[in-house]
Amino acid sequence: MHRLLTSVLVVVLAGREAAGKNFPFxxxxxxxxxxxxxxxxxxxxxxxxxxxxxxxxxxxxxxxxxxxxxxxxxxxxxxxxxxxxxxxxxxxxxxxxxxxxxxxxxxxxxxxxxxxxxxxxxxxxxxxxxxxxxxxxxxxxxxxxxxxxxxxxxxxxxxxxxxxxxxxxxxxxxxxxxxxxxxxxxxxxxxxxxxxxxxxxxxxxxxxxxxxxxxxxxxxxxxxxxxxxxxxxxxxxxxxxxxxxxxxxxxxxxxxxxxxxxxxxxxxxxxxxxxxxxxxxxxxxxxxxxxxxxxxxxxxxxxxxxxxxxxxxxxxxxxxxxxxxxxxTMTSVPLSFDVNRRPPSSTVPSPATSTLPGTVPPTNGLATASDTATFWRGVSLTYRYCNKVIAAGGMCYSYIYSLGNDSFSFTHSHSIPNITASAATALMKPLFTSLQEDLNIPVTLPNLTDRSASLYAGNGRRTGSANPVNTRYRSRLFPSHLWDDDTAWNATFAAIRAGVEEGGYTFHGIAYSPTEAIAGWPGADSAVNPAWRATALHGSLMDVQPEGISAAEARARDARVHAYVQRWKDLTPGAGAYMNEGDPAEIGWKWSFYGKHYARLLEIKRKWDxxxxxxxxxTVGSEAWEVVSLDDYPAGQxxxxxxxxxxxxx
Incomplete structure (x- = not known):
């Protein structure tokens, strides 16, 4: 009888939750x-x-x-x-x-x-x-x-x-x-x-x-x-x-x-x-x-x-x-290397990388490429390889830093869920072998064990902290078809490289693929920008907006970085951007952030608000209003x- 009552109680509670029971607040x-x-x-x-x-x-x-x-x-x-x-x-x-x-x-x-x-x-x-x-x-x-x-x-x-x-x-x-x-x-x-x-x-x-x-x-x-x-x-x-x-x-x-x-x-x-x-x-x-x-x-x-x-x-x-x-369980496989390493006593001159939270470029302890051309070939190879990590349900997370004087640093990690150490080693070994033997970049594949994988949920108590910064992001969702064509990929990577090498910005890349099939029900039918469903890499150009610059100086900085991002757009027509890590001064923001959904969203916006x-x-409908800025600062509030x-x- 006790078991029967317990079962009934569980069913009742589950049904109540499914109906959407509210929190006390x-x-x-x-x-x-x-x-x-x-x-x-x-x-x-x-x-x-x-x-x-x-x-x-x-x-x-x-x-x-x-x-x-x-x-x-x-x-x-x-x-x-x-x-x-x-x-x-x-x-x-x-x-x-x-x-x-x-x-x-x-x-x-x-x-x-x-x-x-x-x-x-x-x-x-x-x-x-x-x-x-x-x-x-x-x-x-x-x-x-x-x-x-x-x-x-x-x-x-x-x-x-x-x-x-x-x-x-x-x-x-x-x-x-x-x-x-x-x-x-x-x-x-x-x-x-x-x-x-x-x-x-x-x-x-x-x-x-x-x-x-x-x-x-x-x-x-x-x-x-x-x-x-x-x-x-x-x-x-x-x-x-x-x-x-x-x-x-x-x-x-x-x-x-x-x-x-x-x-x-x-x-x-x-x-x-x-x-x-x-x-x-x-x-x-x-x-x-x-x-x-x-x-x-x-x-x-x-x-x-x-x-x-x-x-x-x-x-x-x-x-x-x-x-x-x-x-x-989540297994992480790190991979980092640099080129023309600056002396440890030197400073990083670029404002694009000096104060980004949690992204201070390493200055020692990395494998080093023999020259700049080899460094960039290694970075390109690593990004191309991410499609294999994505196929395993994983993610690649990376930064490319400009350190000045033709010096660069690349930090990268591969996170793969529910995989054994031996399978992760087998998955990642071809990449490390190519970097070592074909490009002579002395990277080392970590010695993975099943114990190195920890629960994604975590075993110990986590905490959080944060610090205000002046980071600005400009975003693009790079579609997966670029990975299948050498010519298209080489042109795209050249545009990414230019933002770092010529522009002095930091590139932040996260490789994943949230397709409609993976989204499942009810996620596949939502207002999410359709560009997400075809993406294989979310890329951002990052810099730090200096304090105290004039509105004219801010506009000049915007124009400069937009020129590099426009090269990305020209190579990825119809793709989009991630608004949470995008630019509030994004050119063509309606399509970039919402794609073909914008008209339907605007209709819903007008109905409900x-x-x-x-x-x-x-945001949807925001074009009907503007901030009359007291300082004329672009995109300021x-x-x-x-x-x-x-x-x-x-």
Whole structure:
């Protein structure tokens, strides 16, 4: 009898989970009574016809403007969301003379904070600084005063769905720019905006393991993850629950934020697909302030758009149910070499490589090619070989650094799931043999053992830390057909080489292939850019945007790097780019980031958000608005959000 009752209980619980049981924080929702008591947070009705253009302000409300909410209204909003409204100053204010000056704090921020979780737990900061306008830089002896620049005016520290609903309604009803920030991993400034109200989802940390979840043709393990759970936290949950989940490669990337909304790649991309392919249900607050559960059976068009259709576009995601898999072993095979090694005492002159987080080029201990031509032949050979790693469900992860004076360094690793040491050795030996014998590059194949493979979920507790930088990415998804044609590949690799050798940039390459077959159900039918399904290499040109440069200097830098990226585009017509690691000033961004899906996504956007509550640069529908920059900085967020003159309301 006890076993029978236990079995019945398991079935009942599984059925309840499959119906989309909410986390406790999602059960605290905004009521009609709440909205009646404070009309500024009343719900919207997307089915009502929008007002005539003449009745819609051209710009969002701005601090000090006549339509900016009064202090009393901000206080009432704070009361309605249980005191979750913050008005923080930038952390770097501690370095500026004034009431907030604190030399000890400033020194700690400069020297120690990047080794901690401080910047992830800071409500304003995004980890890429340049879109903010450099109005409050972290500097021991800064000049001038600290101002907000592109940082939001107010932040809602969301720990309940009710707070998110009230914030969305308040922003919509009071004509305030709204932004969404999760962990701050944002290379394009989409999580910030001057004069805005920010919804901060970082602290939505709930997690639940679901032994059996059934929806449509899927029946298996799943996990329910709060939007603010970071990758390192998810790995720890995997270890405790003896399962594996497709997760971001960066340890402090939020699982339910822009990673999911754009595509989301990781070490299992060639085995199980993209992050967006893993979703089985998504809880979201939409532009009318409603809280919905969308899945293959509910709100199908929104379900399609939320998986790959862009961040900060269709709603605020609060939690996601993802597929889970049995524990996975992962074998890593490193491979690195350089050429014309610089003396250990020398410095790396190129600003393109000097301060990239976690990507400081090695200066010794690598195998060395005999000359530059041989070095590049070895790099090309290694990238060509990645198609064999992809066929085994693996991934290649690499950087090519320009060290100046015709010196270069190449770091590369191959990650292969569920493979024995002997099989991994057999798979990788031909590459190492070719490098050694054909090119005389003295690389050494590691002595692999089955013990060297560790659970993908991890055996020990992981942690996360991060530090703000000024890295800029320019991205391209290189299609797999290039690997099958020597002429096409040689031309493509020559264009990659030129960006490093001539341009002095860092090339970051990740080889994988998230085809529709690998995506499976329901992942294969989503808004993910179709270019992903044909790709074999995600490549980025990276540099660091210097602080304090003028808008004209920034434009000149953009033009220079765009010339190299254009060579990639010319060789890959119809392909795309990864928006999360792409350029907010991407030329032809609609096709690059969304491909043929853009028109359908725009139709869904207008239906679900006729007020354009959700806006971020290069997101669907964003062309109807622009940031009127206070400093004229290209792609910056330090300015008021307005419709261009003569543009109709969207």
């Amino acid at each position: 999602e059960s605290v929702q905004l009521s009609q009574a709440d909205a009646r008591s404070f009309p500024a947070i009343h719900f919207g009705n997307r089915h009502e016809p929008p007002p005539h253009n003449s009745a819609i302000p051209r710009c969002r409300a701005w601090p000090g403007s006549n339509d900016w909410p009064s202090d009393d209204e901000w206080k009432r909003l704070n009361v309605s969301i249980d005191g979750a409204l913050l008005r923080p100053m930038p952390a770097a204010a501690a370095c500026y003379q004034g009431d907030l000056y604190n030399e000890t704090t400033c020194q700690w921020l400069l020297s120690q904070s990047g080794r901690t979780h401080f910047w992830l737990d800071e409500p304003l900061t995004t980890l890429t600084q340049w879109p903010q306008g450099s109005t409050c830089t972290l500097n021991l002896n800064p000049q001038g005063t600290c101002t907000r620049g592109g940082f939001p005016e107010y932040v809602v520290n969301a720990t309940r769905v009710k707070q998110i609903q009230a914030a969305v309604n308040f922003a919509r009803n009071k004509n305030i720019r709204l932004v969404i920030k999760n962990t701050g991993h944002d290379f394009g400034g989409r999580s910030m905006g001057a004069g805005s109200l920010s919804i901060w989802t970082h602290n939505l940390k709930s997690f639940e393991f679901i032994p059996r979840y059934t929806v449509g043709s899927y029946s298996g393990m799943a996990v329910h993850v709060g939007a603010g759970v970071e990758s390192w936290e998810l790995f720890n949950h995997m270890a405790r629950n003896n399962c594996s989940v497709v997760a971001p490669g960066g340890s402090t990337v939020g699982v339910g934020g822009g990673w999911l909304a754009v595509a989301g790649h990781g070490v299992l991309t060639s085995k199980y697909g993209l992050g967006a392919d893993q979703a089985l249900a998504i809880n979201v607050v939409t532009a009318d302030g409603k809280f919905l559960t969308v899945d293959p059976n509910n709100q199908q068009e929104l379900w399609w758009a939320l998986r790959g259709g862009g961040p900060s576009t269709f709603g605020v995601v609060t939690s996601v149910i993802f597929k889970a898999y049995p524990p996975i 006729p007020w354009a509550v959700f806006w971020a640069q290069t 330090n300015g008021r959000l307005c419709r261009p003159r003569g543009r109709r309301a969207e």
